[in-house]
Amino acid sequence: MQSNSNLKEIYKTGAGAIYQCDRQNRFLLEFAGSLTVLKVDAFIRLKQIIEKIDLVEMANSTDRSSDVEIIYPVGCDCIYVLTLPEVLSLSELLSGAMAMLTLNSMLHECLTPTVA
Amino acid sequence: MKDLLRLKTSLTEEIERVLNEQIKMEAEASAMYLSMSSWCDRNGYDYSAGYFKKQSDEEREHMLRLFKFVSDMGGRAISPSISASQIEYETFKSVFEQALQQEIAVTQSFNRIADKCMKAKDYVTFTFLQWFLKEQIEEEYVARRAVELFEVIGEEGTGLYEIDKRIPKISYEDTYED
Numbered sequence: 001m002q003s004n005s006n007l008k009e010i011y012k013t014g015a016g017a018i019y020q021c022d023r024q025n026r027f028l029l030e031f032a033g034s035l036t037v038l039k040v041d042a043f044i045r046l047k048q049i050i051e052k053i054d055l056v057e058m059a060n061s062t063d064r065s066s067d068v069e070i071i072y073p074v075g076c077d078c079i080y081v082l083t084l085p086e087v088l089s090l091s092e093l094l095s096g097a098m099a100m101l102t103l104n105s106m107l108h109e110c111l112t113p114t115v116a
Numbered sequence: 117m118k119d120l121l122r123l124k125t126s127l128t129e130e131i132e133r134v135l136n137e138q139i140k141m142e143a144e145a146s147a148m149y150l151s152m153s154s155w156c157d158r159n160g161y162d163y164s165a166g167y168f169k170k171q172s173d174e175e176r177e178h179m180l181r182l183f184k185f186v187s188d189m190g191g192r193a194i195s196p197s198i199s200a201s202q203i204e205y206e207t208f209k210s211v212f213e214q215a216l217q218q219e220i221a222v223t224q225s226f227n228r229i230a231d232k233c234m235k236a237k238d239y240v241t242f243t244f245l246q247w248f249l250k251e252q253i254e255e256e257y258v259a260r261r262a263v264e265l266f267e268v269i270g271e272e273g274t275g276l277y278e279i280d281k282r283i284p285k286i287s288y289e290d291t292y293e294d
Contacts, residue, residue, distance in 0.1 A: 008117045022118045040124040041192065101121045108119040 011097040015089035018097040027097075029078075031090055036078040046073045047094040050087065058084050125190035131238055132191040134229050135182055140196035141225055142179035145218055146172045151201035152211050161208060161280045171215075178248070185244055208276055209266045216259040223252040254288040261286045 006023040016031035027043045029036045038046065049071055058066050069087055071080040082090060125132070153168035179196075186193035205211045226248050233242040265279045265286075 020117060020120060025118065025120055025123070027120070040120050044129070045192075104117060105119050105122045108122065 010100050011093065013089065013093050013096065015086075016093050018093060029093075031093060032080065032082070032086065034078070036076065038076060038078075042073055042076045043094075043097075046071070046076065047098055049073055050091045050094055053087055053091075055084065055087065058087070126240065127186065127189045127191040128236055128238065131229075131233065131236060131241055132186060134232060135186050135191070135241075136194045136196075138225060138229060139179050139182045139186070139194065140198065141222065142175050142182065143196045144198045144201075145222065146175035146179065147198050147201045148218060149175060149215070151203060152205070152215065155203070155205050155211060156208075156280075159208070161276070163280045164208075164211075164283045167283045168211075168215075178251070181247075185241075189241075208279070209263070209271065212259070212262045212266070216256070216263050219252065219255045219259045223256060226252060254290070257288045258286050 006021050007019045007028070008022065010018045010020050010027070012018075016029065019028040019030070020026075021028060021037075024037075025040070027038045027040065029038055029043075029046075053069055058069065067083065069080075069082050069084075071082060072078075080086075080090070127135070149168045149172035153165045153172060156162075156165035156168060183193045183195075202214075205214070226245060230242055230245050230249065233239070233245065262283055265282055266275075269275050269278050269282070271279075
């Protein structure tokens with residue numbers, strides 16, 4: 001990851017990391033050897049897509065087609081073909097990032113000067 | 117670090133989700149009323165057919181109002197997919213009983229959303245919901261009055277004909293003065 005003072009690390013795991021670019025108002029997802037630039041709503045959509053994957057069904061199914069999950073958020077310049085452990089890793093990464101972003105929102109609200 | 121989440125949308129994920137669910141509920145109510153209108157038409161209840169068609173249009177307007185709000189707040193308003201509506205009904209009375217049950221379900225749903233807004237301290241959305249909470253007073257009143265007509269007029273003889281004629285005349289007067 002090249003040094004960029006506008007890039008802030010949101011969340012990092014062993015599988016990847018998510019950064020926020022304040023200049024472009026974008027998120028950068030580093031995962032599975034690729035770097036994807038995501039708009040805010042694309043990031044939220046990707047997280048919702050991952051959350052909807054039925055992991056129990058994926059684990060229990062003996063179909064070859066259930067060995068991988070193809071994830072293609074419409075409007076994003078990315079496509080993921082993930083195995084079950086990779087889906088879990090990405091889910092953990094996105095959930096962790098969302099928690100940090102929510103915390104960031106709360107801090108902004110607390111620290112912003114208000115009348116009341 | 118900028119608060120990109122908040123800059124993008126004024127709604128939390130949870131509030132946006134429940135509002136989209138309510139959009140779907142209103143769309144399904146609209147479809148249900150249209151189906152009831154068709155049943156009334158097929159069975160000779162002309163006035164009730166017109167009443168339910170009007171109700172169907174109103175529910176769609178409710179849906180559009182919610183839809184606009186979610187969009188205006190920077191959220192993702194989802195045009196809903198709706199399940200197939202019931203086509204046949206047991207009796208003329210059961211149609212109105214089902215309509216009343218639907219309105220009760222909508223009221224309960226809005227109460228739950230308002231509760232979520234209070235707990236999340238989203239007073240902007242809570243204020244927006246006031247229109248719907250007030251509207252539901254009228255909706256339940258009219259639906260209940262229609263069911264009560266079956267007791268008051270009775271179903272014997274020309275009762276059903278009289279009830280059908282009376283249906284479009286039910287109106288809610290939002291005043292405590294006589």
